[in-house]
Amino acid sequence: MGVKQWIGQWPVYRQLTGTDPLGRGSAAQSARSAGLEPRTRGADRVVDSVCPYCAVGCAQRVYVKDEQVVQIEGNPDSPISRGRLCPKGSASKQLVTGKQRVRTVRYRAPYGTQWQDLDLDTAVDMVVDRVLDARRKGWQDADEAGNPLRRTMGIASLGGATLDNEENYLIKKLFTALGALQVENQARI
Structure with missing residues (x-):
């Protein structure tokens, strides 16, 4: 490759001598980048x-x-x-x-050192049993003066900011129906 041919590949030379004086178009393109196409081009x-x-x-x-x-x-x-x-x-x-994404329900028993895979129905049943048990154990029907409370101090909800308004609305309705007072969202904190 001669010196003139080598200098002709230099972007600054192409910018100063070509039709792209600001170096925002063809002057700044390498042969490799000129042949690239967007990853989105072939999308259905x-x-x-x-x-x-x-x-x-x-x-x-x-x-x-x-x-x-x-x-x-x-x-x-x-x-x-x-x-x-x-x-x-x-x-x-x-x-x-991502290949690292966990695609199964993982469970580690209390004091356990190993994770185990569970099917979704078993995991949901475990969550329901624990929520109902905590609600029952923390239930307060009335205070000392006999005023009705109808609440539980055994469960709370801390929602994530990745939920949309409709999901947060439904979670608030669910936990209110369960009698929980502590219903909060990370987006508000």
């Missing part, structure tokens, strides 16, 4: 979603090909995030496609 469809990590509610576009998530990007139509995502939101594709 785009699904609108919301980032699951915090209470901000940044909108996302989820690109799907063959029923598999291929890319997640910010939605520029969102008045909240205007197409931008924080580092956690940008990495949310790993939440659904």
